[in-house]
């Protein structure tokens with residue numbers, strides 16, 4: 001499965017890391033690290049993490065999940081872009 005977390009939305013609540021610790025974990029204070037190509041056997045846990053995320057930051061197999069990764073999700077959507 002492919003998944004992507006919008007790190008601009010993610011607030012580090014760690015619900016996902018609690019529900020699917022094999023896929024999501026926090027590094028440091030509130031920096032989320034995740035496996036963008038998680039095992040199929042994790043799908044149930046990931047689905048629970050998707051549902052539990054308070055800011056709906058996790059997308060699984062959706063548009064953009066195929067070619068975006070943890071490293072490319074950063075820095076997009078800045079409210080100051082274009083100034």
Ligand code: SF4
Nearest residue numbers: 010011013014016053
């Ligand atoms: S549950 Fe959502 S907001 Fe919380 S760490 Fe995971 S992706 Fe980020």
